[in-house]
Amino acid sequence: MTFDPTTLRYNDAGLIPAIAQDAENGDVLMMAWMNAEAVKRTLETRRVTYWSRSRQAFWIKGESSGHVQDLVDLRVDCDRDCLLILVRQTGPACHTNRRSCFYTSVGDEGETELMKPME
């Protein structure tokens, strides 16, 4: 691999935010965190792999649920401190079984649920 993940800028915990976007329709699906090794594994395996802050372990997205994310493109931002991951998402991205984690809109009347869990 010619790209060196250590050239990215990580926070004090060694993590960088990664935004997962549906490569087909542009929907933003979720945001999670990666460390340098997770970036490396994602690029090498083409299977999106995060670092779970709660479990303090690598998190191959969909490994148990089957709701995997296949990497289409990985992009770094101008400051090299945020990633945009274009993915082919199988099933729901959200643990609530919704396609996207961003299913709640905030408006003048408070919060509105924009989508239901998938069947």
Added chain:
Amino acid sequence: MTFDPTTLRYNDAGLIPAIAQDAENGDVLMMAWMNAEAVKRTLETRRVTYWSRSRQAFWIKGESSGHVQDLVDLRVDCDRDCLLILVRQTGPACHTNRRSCFYTSVGDEGETELMKPME
């Protein structure tokens, strides 16, 4: 305002990541940070306002450059620890004068620049 920004989950620095997405074509433009007061100001003024970590000050996006972001919709994720901000973006979102901050793709041949600065 019926929504209470303090119901969101902020990190130890009191900040929450906010992903700005072009409401018209779905492009992810940038990621920056907000504190509870920035969320409140964004919702009240409909002009997207971040918290600048480098300047430690409110950052009304485009206030000096004119490259403002008008709020179209604000969404919270399932964990209430990340925001998706759909915006009407005037001009470039990136300080490099590119439409999006995510203009660098990482592939087998290293990094590729996907877009040029706007005129």
